[in-house]
Amino acid sequence: MFENNIIIVFGYPDLTKEECLSNWRTYQRLKDWTRNKSDETLLEKAKREIAKSQQFEKDSKKYKLKFVNTSFNREKVLTELLGWVKNELNKK
Numbered sequence: 001m002f003e004n005n006i007i008i009v010f011g012y013p014d015l016t017k018e019e020c021l022s023n024w025r026t027y028q029r030l031k032d033w034t035r036n037k038s039d040e041t042l043l044e045k046a047k048r049e050i051a052k053s054q055q056f057e058k059d060s061k062k063y064k065l066k067f068v069n070t071s072f073n074r075e076k077v078l079t080e081l082l083g084w085v086k087n088e089l090n091k092k
Contacts, residue, residue: 006088006089007066008067008085009056009067011053011054011067012049012050012071013053013056015046015050017043017047018043019071020050021043
């Protein structure tokens with residue numbers, strides 16, 4: 001079904017809601033959607049997003065899709081992913 005495509009699913013299933021909030025606050029820019037939201041609102045959003053990430057991870061395994069966990073060491077994980085993608089493209 002997906003033989004000529006590379007599908008990559010991203011998520012952060014291993015973060016706590018507090019870590020997620022901290023990441024959002026650390027990297028937010030002036031016009032980001034998080035800017036005018038309270039910590040309480042964002043913690044609830046983080047809880048939902050982490051749950052979605054956990055489901056994405058399960059679904060990716062079920063459908064044999066590449067899941068990339070960006071919970072920690074994001075730069076390293078993305079650099080490794082780039083190598084994986086290059087390898088996959090060379091197979092085609």
